[in-house]
Amino acid sequence: MDLVTEQDRPAKAPAKEERRVTRGEEVTRQIADDIIHGRLSPGVKLDEVEVARRFGTSRTPVREALGQLCAMGLAERVAYRGVVVSRIAADRLADMFVVMAELEASAARLAALQMTPAERRGLELLHLASRDLVRRGDREAYAQHNSEFHSTLYAGSHNSYLEELLVATRKRLNPFRRAQFNLLGRLTSSHGEHDQVVQAILRGDADAAALAMRGHVMTVSAASAEYVGHQTSGQTQMKNE
Template identity: 50%
Template sequence: MPPQAVLSDKPKPASQPRTRTETLRARLADEIVSGVLEPGTPLDEHELANRFGVSRTPVREAIRQLSASGLVRVRPHRGAVVALPTPRELNDMFEVMAELEALCAGLAARSMTVVERRALETLHQDLRVLVHKGDPASYHDKNEAFHAAIYAGSHNSYLSELTLMTRARVAPFRRAQFRAAGRLGGSYSEHDLIVQAILRGDQAGAAAAMRAHIGIVRDAFRSYAETATG
């Protein structure tokens, strides 16, 4: 088990709030997808609480959330263990994610207001700065805001809610792929195609660019996972 690492209480920017549960979930997810915590490893709540310097409540909630992504298997009366979705299960999740996000992007190209389009451009430029800084953690956080802006820009609240829910399940895998060499620059270039299609009101083009982007994200995670665990 890695050494104790107390979770930081440093305040997050208002646009990117992160609770102790969210921070813990991200840390554990990173260790699972990178192979530090191998499938079958028991996750003891008391041990994890001591290691990260938190109470058992955020640990319990983080384990519950990781279970929804297939990274943890909770066994009744026997505790939780590390697990990973099968390649088929992961592919199924990304396939649905790609179609939902493509639909959001297409509708955003048709429905986004001028103010929303300008906000999306600003987020896109913020991501460019983070590419030059080589900061995958901050890029991941800003990337979530970028995609969320497109979901909201679809002006379909049910679709936005469904897409956010699905994104939460694949979030650990999307986060991990940013560690692959050259991935930040690649992600930004893919985003640029999406943004330009949305700005010119190209519904079909925005949907196609987003669908291709999520497919590349899936393949990038696969490559990262093979390198990290192989």
């Protein structure tokens, strides 16, 4: 397949979240982080009224958030109890990351073939700009950059259906992907993995781009599982003390 080199195709700027985050999404993110970081233990009931009071919001966004948490596998509906925090299933998480790795590898392959020169330059600049975040150890800002980096690649595939699948799958894994950056040295290694993907795309090497991206996502899978495992063992130790 030939490289796309036409200069007149409109370039897509590095993706940034411009729309306003809904209250339901804010609640979802905070509760998801609380679960993954061990602040909410398996079996704890997520009562609509209590959650609404905690976040100072109505019950409508809370219902939205609880539905999203159930879809992520972080919570479940139990008869006569309502929504409770789930125990994170390691095998389920691993399965989801395998699918994500293959989807992202496909996106990286297509991006290496389809990105315009302007899009490639935009990806490179976005990647280079993140070095300062790594030096500062700014986990929150790097997590935002990470989302923008991957979204830029999705757009660069020029395949809208693949992009839809990626966004939907990533939404379910986002809390775990954010959590990995709490591991020592993970910002540096993540940046290095991104660099391999970027360099392959810049030289139009589709196979290398797919291989680098697949390896990157599987490393994310291992890092996420490691962090979640630490939190789970911490909870178990607290219960046994």
